[in-house]
């Protein structure tokens with residue numbers, strides 16, 4: 001690269017990723033093919049519109065690559081329509097709201113502190129300023145069970161136009177059938193934000209909400225799905241809904257699609273169709289269970305009591321008297337990256353909450369199996385219990401570096 005300053009920063013980030021262990025459950029490593037497509041000359045092209053209906057010339061190859069991404073997304077997630085243009089998850093969710101709601105209409109989504117996402121109605125977000133959001137919660141944070149009775153009660157009372165299932169910090173499975181039943185009772189559209197678990201659904205190791213009758217799925221493409229940073233909106237079968245969503249993305253809230261990202265999405269969807277990817281997805285779940293088992297054995301409280309998916313949410317403050325921020329910092333110091341997270345009923349502030357959230361998608365990409373994951377969990381607990389002990393932290397850091405060296409970030413997945 002001619003720009004030495006930027007090149008140096010890229011190299012430093014490369015080193016950071018190689019030397020440490022990534023446990024942020026929404027992060028992953030992409031293949032060199034995804035990286036290549038994402039850094040391709042498609043970045044030079046404007047292509048407002050959709051394949052066959054663009055507002056600029058020179059679209060032979062953009063049309064072909066977008067069609068390919070759509071075809072693969074539909075096959076992967078078993079649906080009729082896909083919009084592959086959302087720049088990420090937040091615009092994907094906003095586009096669905098804008099497509100189906102009028103200002104002031106109601107959406108029923110999961111409470112942020114119980115695992116939902118900011119875009120599911122946090123008062124600071126734009127959607128919450130336009131639409132009304134009401135929230136459902138878990139019945140019991142120690143089992144993670146959703147309070148479906150109350151969800152139905154809220155739905156009957158508020159008559160939402162959209163009932164939204166999905167989360168960014170919830171470790172159990174949702175009962176999609178119940179959501180669909182309640183939505184049909186109140187005449188709502190069902191939308192699943194599966195950003196965290198899209199890859200696990202694509203691989204068939206977690207249930208596909210479409211199989212239970214969900215109307216719409218939104219997702220990012222860069223988490224378990226292991227593609228470029230981006231978003232998608234899938235519609236099971238309703239052409240009218242799909243048309244409204246297309247208009248909502250363009251010209252509604254976005255301009256030119258990022259064709260280089262769409263090319264990279266097509267590559268990632270292709271990779272996710274392979275038997276190797278299915279094995280990867282299975283291993284993510286096994287690895288998360290192996291880590292949860294260690295926390296359980298050590299009597300450390302997990303929200304939901306364990307995990308059915310790729311992530312674990314631990315109440316470090318309640319169990320060990322260590323705040324989420326302290327835990328994040330101490331683990332950062334030994335080469336483990338994760339994030340502090342609020343937990344249900346948290347009395348602490350979001351910038352220093354009671355919990356930490358971590359998961360296995362990235363370390364599974366590196367080839368970690370249950371044995372290594374259980375060991376990492378043990379090391380994490382050692383650090384959490386000795387967060388001010390320099391010597392212990394140095395010893396753990398050595399172990400983490402050894403593991404990182406033994407399991408380099410792969411470049412090819414298929």
Ligand code: DSN
Pocket residue numbers: 026089117168
């Ligand atoms: N920021 C993502 C996460 O970490 O879960 C969700 O948008």
